[in-house]
Amino acid sequence: MSDHTSRSQIRVAIVDDDAGVRVGLRRLCEVFELGVSVYASGHEFLASLDHGCPHADCLLIDAHMPTMTGVELQHDLLSRGVQIPTIVFTGDDPDTVSAHHTGLSVVACLRKPVESDDLIAAIERAVGAVVSDPDGP
Amino acid sequence: MQFLGARHSPETVQGSRHLAASLLLFVPLVFAGNEIGSILRYPDVGSAVLFVPYAVLTAALVVSRPRDWVWYILIDSIAHFVTHWPQWPMSWVLLATVANIARALAAAVLVARLCDGIPRFVGVRTLWCFVVGAVIVAPAIGASIGAANVVLHGASDDYWRPWRAWFTSNALTAFTMLPACMALFSYTAGLNRVRVERRRLVEGVLMTAALCATAFMLHEGFERANPAVTLFAALPILVWSALRFGAAGASGALTVITFAAIWSVDRGETSAAGPSEDQILALQFFVFFTAVPVLCLAAIAAGREAVVQLHRALLASLHDHVALLDARGVMFEANASWRRFAESSDAPLHRARTGDDYLAACRSSAERGDIMGTALFDGVTKVLSGAEQHVEIEYDDPEPGRHETYAIRIEPLERPDGGAVVTRANVTARRQAQLEIERHRGELSHLARVNVLGQLSGALAHDLNQPLAAILSNAQAAHKWLLRDPPNTEYLTEILQDIIDDDRRAAAMIHRLRSLLKRGDLRVERIDVADLMSGVLDLSRSELQARNIEPTSSIDPAAPALLGDKVQLQQVLLNLILNACDAMNDMEGPRRRLELSVASHDLRTVRLSVRDWGVGLPTDLIERLFEPFVTTKSDGLGLGLSISRTIIAAHGGRLWAENNPGGGATIHCVLPVADQPESAIAEPTSTLPDAVRH
Numbered sequence: 102m103s104d105h106t107s108r109s110q111i112r113v114a115i116v117d118d119d120a121g122v123r124v125g126l127r128r129l130c131e132v133f134e135l136g137v138s139v140y141a142s143g144h145e146f147l148a149s150l151d152h153g154c155p156h157a158d159c160l161l162i163d164a165h166m167p168t169m170t171g172v173e174l175q176h177d178l179l180s181r182g183v184q185i186p187t188i189v190f191t192g193d194d195p196d197t198v199s200a201h202h203t204g205l206s207v208v209a210c211l212r213k214p215v216e217s218d219d220l221i222a223a224i225e226r227a228v229g230a231v232v233s234d235p236d237g238p
Numbered sequence: 239m240q241f242l243g244a245r246h247s248p249e250t251v252q253g254s255r256h257l258a259a260s261l262l263l264f265v266p267l268v269f270a271g272n273e274i275g276s277i278l279r280y281p282d283v284g285s286a287v288l289f290v291p292y293a294v295l296t297a298a299l300v301v302s303r304p305r306d307w308v309w310y311i312l313i314d315s316i317a318h319f320v321t322h323w324p325q326w327p328m329s330w331v332l333l334a335t336v337a338n339i340a341r342a343l344a345a346a347v348l349v350a351r352l353c354d355g356i357p358r359f360v361g362v363r364t365l366w367c368f369v370v371g372a373v374i375v376a377p378a379i380g381a382s383i384g385a386a387n388v389v390l391h392g393a394s395d396d397y398w399r400p401w402r403a404w405f406t407s408n409a410l411t412a413f414t415m416l417p418a419c420m421a422l423f424s425y426t427a428g429l430n431r432v433r434v435e436r437r438r439l440v441e442g443v444l445m446t447a448a449l450c451a452t453a454f455m456l457h458e459g460f461e462r463a464n465p466a467v468t469l470f471a472a473l474p475i476l477v478w479s480a481l482r483f484g485a486a487g488a489s490g491a492l493t494v495i496t497f498a499a500i501w502s503v504d505r506g507e508t509s510a511a512g513p514s515e516d517q518i519l520a521l522q523f524f525v526f527f528t529a530v531p532v533l534c535l536a537a538i539a540a541g542r543e544a545v546v547q548l549h550r551a552l553l554a555s556l557h558d559h560v561a562l563l564d565a566r567g568v569m570f571e572a573n574a575s576w577r578r579f580a581e582s583s584d585a586p587l588h589r590a591r592t593g594d595d596y597l598a599a600c601r602s603s604a605e606r607g608d609i610m611g612t613a614l615f616d617g618v619t620k621v622l623s624g625a626e627q628h629v630e631i632e633y634d635d636p637e638p639g640r641h642e643t644y645a646i647r648i649e650p651l652e653r654p655d656g657g658a659v660v661t662r663a664n665v666t667a668r669r670q671a672q673l674e675i676e677r678h679r680g681e682l683s684h685l686a687r688v689n690v691l692g693q694l695s696g697a698l699a700h701d702l703n704q705p706l707a708a709i710l711s712n713a714q715a716a717h718k719w720l721l722r723d724p725p726n727t728e729y730l731t732e733i734l735q736d737i738i739d740d741d742r743r744a745a746a747m748i749h750r751l752r753s754l755l756k757r758g759d760l761r762v763e764r765i766d767v768a769d770l771m772s773g774v775l776d777l778s779r780s781e782l783q784a785r786n787i788e789p790t791s792s793i794d795p796a797a798p799a800l801l802g803d804k805v806q807l808q809q810v811l812l813n814l815i816l817n818a819c820d821a822m823n824d825m826e827g828p829r830r831r832l833e834l835s836v837a838s839h840d841l842r843t844v845r846l847s848v849r850d851w852g853v854g855l856p857t858d859l860i861e862r863l864f865e866p867f868v869t870t871k872s873d874g875l876g877l878g879l880s881i882s883r884t885i886i887a888a889h890g891g892r893l894w895a896e897n898n899p900g901g902g903a904t905i906h907c908v909l910p911v912a913d914q915p916e917s918a919i920a921e922p923t924s925t926l927p928d929a930v931r932h
Contacts, residue, residue: 119707121708121739121740129711165700193696217711217714236721
């Protein structure tokens with residue numbers, strides 16, 4: 102688990118069971134100078150909560166995971182009273198997947214493989230702030 | 239009379255032209271018969287030694303339709319009156335006529351009924367039926383009326399003496415003359431038109447000449463020699479007639495000999511009162527007991543001839559080519575199909591015909607290096623020596639341009655002398671149908687496989703998306719890093735390496751799917767069972783995750799390798815896993831488990847099992863589950879398990895289902911191992927439950 106957070110930084114938490122996907126997403130977020138923490142499962146993320154508070158402003162989760170799916174994780178968070186804007190990744194049709202997440206704090210449902218522009222736009226929407234592109238115009 | 243005619247075969251139904259022809263024959267015969275009958279008779283009981291009209295009338299009745307019978311009966315009665323009235327009193331002649339008619343009617347009905355139409359005397363059974371009807375029962379009826387007539391008119395005080403005279407006379411008449419008369423009337427009525435060969439005609443003429451000579455000898459011989467000895471002289475000619483011309487011929491010859499004997503006895507007797515009753519009786523018995531073996535011989539010979547004809551006709555009617563070999567391998571008979579094929583073929587093995595040494599032909603063909611010749615030589619040798627009971631060889635026509643497939647069957651010829659039957663059949667159509675079935679089976683199996691993968695498509699797409707997602711994120715991150723100045727080459731190298739790894743991961747998955755999706759021929763190879771199982775688990779892992787089912791596997795590391803088609807076995811296992819998943823659809827969390835196990839079953843087989851903790855199988859469906867279109871699912875076609883069983887059977891294995899004691903079901907699959915131990919005696923199926931032994 103890596104943690105590059107600073108006070109001014111936007112912090113994202115990535116939960117995905119696939120190591121390759123985790124690393125790729127982490128790198129992409131880091132390019133945009135976001136603070137990134139990665140977790141291999143929902144349980145791992147729940148264990149990282151500090152007195153019920155997540156170390157992140159935005160949660161990126163995979164809908165399909167063994168042991169605990171994306172929906173289950175959100176329900177768990179909801180039951181703990183943790184509210185965190187969430188972006189869900191799925192290989193299926195995003196519309197049907199987002200229907201499963203109705204009533205939960207899902208900001209966007211993105212189809213895998215996810216484009217960097219879509220991801221950043223979703224994060225911006227989730228945290229209500231602009232992500233600065235260090236290499237942008 | 240309808241009930242009488244009911245059992246008559248259609249062949250007795252004739253037109254008026256045939257009735258006229260029969261009457262034309264009947265009239266002279268019956269008048270002459272009455273005259274002949276009066277030549278030699280018992281001195282005081284008025285019964286003839288041989289009463290020809292009985293045989294003539296009965297024969298005419300047997301051969302004709304019941305509605306024509308009245309004509310024959312009328313003419314017979316007239317002839318009887320013309321011959322005997324007014325020498326004898328009217329009442330005597332009248333009652334005697336009644337006796338004659340009753341006797342002939344009884345004989346005709348009984349013979350037609352017992353022998354099922356006109357008796358053909360093929361085999362002893364017909365002869366026996368004929369004897370019961372025409373030689374025993376009918377003469378007894380006639381004798382009963384005739385003897386009463388004699389007693390009524392005061393010619394004899396004793397009832398049984400005239401009865402005996404009437405009975406023996408008529409029995410003798412039926413026995414000697416009736417078969418010949420029936421043949422004669424059948425022929426006249428057009429029921430028995432046979433094409434007579436020239437050789438047979440010559441033989442008939444020769445036999446008739448010999449018969450006449452014998453009759454003449456008999457006639458002359460009675461004066462000088464012992465009559466009995468003279469009668470024996472006729473035996474060779476009687477046997478000849480029986481063997482070559484059947485019961486009709488023998489009966490004709492017997493008639494001639496009997497007449498000759500009667501005339502000789504009559505002429506030889508010098509006393510004015512004529513021959514004594516004992517003399518007549520002795521003559522009758524002698525003729526009777528000569529006729530018994532002669533007619534039996536005729537019936538047996540005809541039966542044998544019929545068997546030979548049937549055998550020839552059967553062989554000729556067979557579409558397959560049939561050749562019979564003797565114990566040395568020499569062909570002594572071949573049917574028409576074999577001969578025609580031999581004439582039309584150029585292949586030396588096909589050209590063998592009757593009289594050729596087939597075994598030698600096979601051997602020389604084998605020595606020239608012909609594989610078929612070797613196989614045939616081995617097969618024929620084994621069957622002839624008794625080492626094999628059945629050899630079957632399938633081969634393609636060796637001649638160029640002929641695209642035919644033949645199957646040769648060699649089987650022992652069941653007879654004391656030994657030998658073999660070689661049957662060759664053109665099985666091209668069957669072979670093509672088999673190939674077609676195999677092709678269809680392959681297509682069906684492929685469709686089922688595509689169907690299985692279709693069910694997995696969501697999970698497989700997710701699996702494929704993971705490396706693609708990683709690649710895209712990495713590539714986009716790398717792209718951004720490249721724009722930095724200076725680019726962090728070390729970090730970029732690390733990213734690129736990850737991209738390469740993820741790409742390979744995706745390619746490997748696509749390759750695995752492609753091999754399952756493509757339509758390929760059966761490819762038998764050594765398969766490591768653990769590899770097979772883990773490959774299948776990899777493919778289904780995402781699906782299991784999506785369904786929240788936890789797979790466990792226990793794989794015996796010592797399980798030996800299998801021999802089979804990997805793709806097809808994967809298909810079967812995937813199918814079983816998906817079925818197990820479906821069975822657990824309605825189950826709650828902790829029970830959603832799936833267990834795959836591989837265990838050495840015995841020395842020859844490995845057992846693969848897929849166990850679920852689902853709803854279990856309805857007991858009445860457990861065995862029927864493997865039949866096509868039988869399913870427990872509302873949306874299933876019911877082909878998956880049926881195709882799976884076909885695949886496993888093609889691998890020499892077995893597939894069966896059972897319910898677990900703790901709930902859920904297990905499908906077991908037993909497959910033979912690649913390296914079969916030679917010492918292993920255990921049957922692969924010996925420990926299977928009863929349900930699968932079939």
